[in-house]
Amino acid sequence: MSSPTGAGAAPAPRRVLAQTRFETRAILRNGEQLLITLILPVLLLVALVRTTVVGLTTDGATRVDVVAPGVLALAVMSTAFTSQAIATSFDRRNGVLRLLATTPLGRGGLLAGKVLGVLAVEVVQVVVLGGVALALGWQPDPSGIGAAVVAVLLGTAAFTSFALLLAGTLRAEAVLAIANLVLVVLAVAGGILVPAGALPGPLAAVASVLPSGALGEALRAALQDGVLAGGPLAVLAGWTVVLGALAARLFRWSS
Amino acid sequence: MKRYDGRAVVDGLDLVAERGAVTAVLGPNGAGKTTTVECCEGLRSPDGGRVRVLGLDPATRARDLRPRVGVMLQDGGLPTGARPLELLHHVAAMYARPVDVAALAERLGLGSFARTSVRRLSGGQRQRLALALAVVGRPELVFLDEPSAGMDPQARRAVWDLVGELRADGVAVVLTTHLMDEAESLADRVVVVDHGRVIAEGAVRELLRSHDDRTLRFSAAPGLTLTGLAASLGGGGVPPASGAHGEHAAGEHAVHEVTPGDYVVTGHVDPHVLAALTTWCAAHDVLPYAITVGRRTLESVFLDLTGRDLR
Numbered sequence: 001m002s003s004p005t006g007a008g009a010a011p012a013p014r015r016v017l018a019q020t021r022f023e024t025r026a027i028l029r030n031g032e033q034l035l036i037t038l039i040l041p042v043l044l045l046v047a048l049v050r051t052t053v054v055g056l057t058t059d060g061a062t063r064v065d066v067v068a069p070g071v072l073a074l075a076v077m078s079t080a081f082t083s084q085a086i087a088t089s090f091d092r093r094n095g096v097l098r099l100l101a102t103t104p105l106g107r108g109g110l111l112a113g114k115v116l117g118v119l120a121v122e123v124v125q126v127v128v129l130g131g132v133a134l135a136l137g138w139q140p141d142p143s144g145i146g147a148a149v150v151a152v153l154l155g156t157a158a159f160t161s162f163a164l165l166l167a168g169t170l171r172a173e174a175v176l177a178i179a180n181l182v183l184v185v186l187a188v189a190g191g192i193l194v195p196a197g198a199l200p201g202p203l204a205a206v207a208s209v210l211p212s213g214a215l216g217e218a219l220r221a222a223l224q225d226g227v228l229a230g231g232p233l234a235v236l237a238g239w240t241v242v243l244g245a246l247a248a249r250l251f252r253w254s255s
Numbered sequence: 256m257k258r259y260d261g262r263a264v265v266d267g268l269d270l271v272a273e274r275g276a277v278t279a280v281l282g283p284n285g286a287g288k289t290t291t292v293e294c295c296e297g298l299r300s301p302d303g304g305r306v307r308v309l310g311l312d313p314a315t316r317a318r319d320l321r322p323r324v325g326v327m328l329q330d331g332g333l334p335t336g337a338r339p340l341e342l343l344h345h346v347a348a349m350y351a352r353p354v355d356v357a358a359l360a361e362r363l364g365l366g367s368f369a370r371t372s373v374r375r376l377s378g379g380q381r382q383r384l385a386l387a388l389a390v391v392g393r394p395e396l397v398f399l400d401e402p403s404a405g406m407d408p409q410a411r412r413a414v415w416d417l418v419g420e421l422r423a424d425g426v427a428v429v430l431t432t433h434l435m436d437e438a439e440s441l442a443d444r445v446v447v448v449d450h451g452r453v454i455a456e457g458a459v460r461e462l463l464r465s466h467d468d469r470t471l472r473f474s475a476a477p478g479l480t481l482t483g484l485a486a487s488l489g490g491g492g493v494p495p496a497s498g499a500h501g502e503h504a505a506g507e508h509a510v511h512e513v514t515p516g517d518y519v520v521t522g523h524v525d526p527h528v529l530a531a532l533t534t535w536c537a538a539h540d541v542l543p544y545a546i547t548v549g550r551r552t553l554e555s556v557f558l559d560l561t562g563r564d565l566r
């Protein structure tokens with residue numbers, strides 16, 4: 001503790017980068033988070049491709065070509081929504097958001113670090129899931145990779161906004177329950193794994209305007225057919241605007 | 256001023272902290288200590304009044320203040336999954352010229368639990384980590400909210416030493432505490448708050464002096480005739496109103512036989528008064544078999560000021 005004063009802040013990019021690394025490590029090191037973001041999606045991918053327990057209409061495509069984009073969409077949802085909502089709500093309850101906001105990182109840097117942390121985990125997911133899918137014979141359309149990246153970014157924005165809305169307004173225990181429940185319900189009936197059109201009756205219409213259905217649809221269009229699907233992307237953008245505005249208004253930094 | 260549910264929990268509280276000095280905000284539970292320092296940290300916004308930290312308004316100039324102000328929250332705020340040393344490195348990365356992390360960790364004895372997750376640390380270990388995070392960025396001002404809560408005596412000693420060093424480095428230290436010995440041994444100035452108001456403030460020495468002096472007790476044969484003793488202790492001899500904790504001007508003394516054979520001199524006590532007492536005894540052929548000079552502790556001053564009821 002020699003010379004006392006006038007230290008000053010580290011440059012903003014360095015602060016945000018440090019926070020990104022910190023958040024990424026926190027997710028990848030937490031057993032439950034790892035289970036929902038990586039292990040379950042991998043198991044699901046293998047099970048859906050290798051078994052026919054779940055009937056799929058593939059319209060002539062291979063099973064893996066239909067399943068892989070859906071599992072990627074699910075993985076994005078688990079990281080950007082479920083994992084982020086749970087982590088942020090407990091950070092809020094434990095005062096972590098308050099403490100970090102008193103360092104030069106500030107609230108803006110903290111949020112930026114969280115969002116970039118989500119994207120970093122998604123890169124890990126894409127590498128792992130993509131590798132497994134390729135090994136299972138997946139043949140994505142290379143011309144759709146740009147569209148897929150757009151879909152992942154918009155899906156991440158919509159789901160992270162939703163995560164922050166829950167985490168910043170409800171008790172941590174409630175967020176834990178809701179975030180897991182929503183993940184399961186949307187995985188089964190939200191048009192993310194099974195195309196919305198294949199869902200029974202009115203569910204098909206509902207699922208296609210949910211962020212889950214839109215993300216699944218956009219990724220399947222991109223990676224199966226190399227198409228930039230305007231409709232689903234517009235749905236994701238709409239959810240981002242609405243949920244983001246609500247989160248910005250209602251988010252409370254302390255519990 | 257800060258209101259919760261329409262009730263003012265901090266109202267008219269003036270607090271000035273100087274560089275190179277430790278200011279202790281002392282008060283019972285619920286007095287408004289945390290509310291006050293968190294308004295200064297920009298974590299809560301006051302409903303009235305004026306807060307300036309290093310000359311800046313924490314509500315609007317947070318960005319400028321954050322690199323210069325270190326904060327240790329009462330509720331910790333540590334991420335439960337993180338490991339102490341890693342967290343310290345992480346927070347250090349937010350500052351341009353942090354202190355040497357390894358040396359700081361060593362000072363506060365973080366090494367013994369550097370790789371245990373925060374979730375599994377004891378209260379005192381968490382407090383030490385939180386303190387390290389508050390000072391790692393070389394702040395000009397640090398707010399420590401109940402810094403030694405839950406610490407064992409060794410850890411508390413390490414914290415006190417560190418606070419002393421910060422002061423020597425010219426840092427302004429504001430700490431809240433309800434521990435009298437902490438305030439008494441650490442603080443240059445004490446601000447006693449209760450019900451959101453300052454009820455006394457000053458240097459520890461002044462506080463102890465102004466709230467009744469030392470007392471001088473002696474034991475001797477019961478039933479001594481005390482006439483003239485008070486006067487010979489320094490003149491005046493007007494006894495103060497009983498039960499008052501007001502100031503006694505030098506020279507105003509009173510002597511009471513509180514129980515048979517036990518005498519208490521109240522008023523200003525110094526070596527001359529002690530000498531005058533023994534001179535009086537010699538002149539009256541009285542042999543006291545015990546003479547004690549008692550100093551008031553901050554604790555008794557505190558209890559007198561804030562009352563003895565629990566909140």
Ligand SMILES: Nc1ncnc2c1ncn2[C@@H]1O[C@H](COP(=O)(O)OP(=O)(O)O)[C@@H](O)[C@H]1O
Pocket residue numbers: 259260264282283284285286287288289290291
């Ligand atoms: N967020 C809050 N909502 C309602 N009341 C609060 C809140 N924070 C503090 N209080 C009340 O304000 C008073 C002062 O609290 P606090 O500043 O924490 O006291 P201290 O730190 O001196 O123990 C207490 O009566 C407490 O119950």
Ligand SMILES: [Mg+2]
Pocket residue numbers: 288289290329400
């Ligand atoms: Mg408190």
